[in-house]
Amino acid sequence: MNRNEAFELLARENFLNLSEKNKIDILTDFWFIYEDDNNYDIQLLTYLKQHSPEDVEKYNSIFDPIIIDGLKFKYRIFNNKYLAQLLNIDIVVGNEKEGIFKCPCCNFYSLDSQEGYDICAICLWEDVGSNQNNYSSVNRSTLDNYRINFFKKNNKKELMDKYIHDD
Numbered sequence: 501m502n503r504n505e506a507f508e509l510l511a512r513e514n515f516l517n518l519s520e521k522n523k524i525d526i527l528t529d530f531w532f533i534y535e536d537d538n539n540y541d542i543q544l545l546t547y548l549k550q551h552s553p554e555d556v557e558k559y560n561s562i563f564d565p566i567i568i569d570g571l572k573f574k575y576r577i578f579n580n581k582y583l584a585q586l587l588n589i590d591i592v593v594g595n596e597k598e599g600i601f602k603c604p605c606c607n608f609y610s611l612d613s614q615e616g617y618d619i620c621a622i623c624l625w626e627d628v629g630s631n632q633n634n635y636s637s638v639n640r641s642t643l644d645n646y647r648i649n650f651f652k653k654n655n656k657k658e659l660m661d662k663y664i665h666d667d
């Protein structure tokens with residue numbers, strides 16, 4: 501199975517366990533990302549363009565494709581071995597580092613862009629592109645200190661079993 505198929509299966513499985521509130525949260529996170537995505541049907545795209553997340557009072561199944569894609573997106577940070585483990589299958593193949601960038605803090609691959617103010621889903625460092633020793637006010641730390649604290653609180657071996665890293 502390739503990574504994309506794995507993301508799809510995991511997303512569909514995960515979808516079944518979401519509460520309405522979970523779905524609305526994901527919808528809000530991905531609303532503006534998917535507003536211009538031409539893969540969706542025209543009715544959904546028109547709705548996205550003419551409304552904002554605040555207008556959604558009750559979840560509607562027309563949003564399902566966005567939730568599935570949102571969930572698929574969240575699985576990109578996992579390595580092939582861990583995806584296979586989650587699916588209880590022997591092997592998942594595919595380039596783990598395709599379209600994903602390394603976090604300057606934890607060094608796992610977790611970012612959509614470089615120095616694009618993305619927040620790492622693993623260590624939560626915001627990629628402001630600051631120099632190793634400069635204090636970053638949004639992160640309330642220097643990069644080096646943040647990294648040291650993160651690895652004090654988290655077991656590196658366990659993280660490496662799950663996330664994408666250089667060998």
Ligand SMILES: [Zn+2]
Nearest residue numbers: 603606620623
């Ligand atoms: Zn990180």
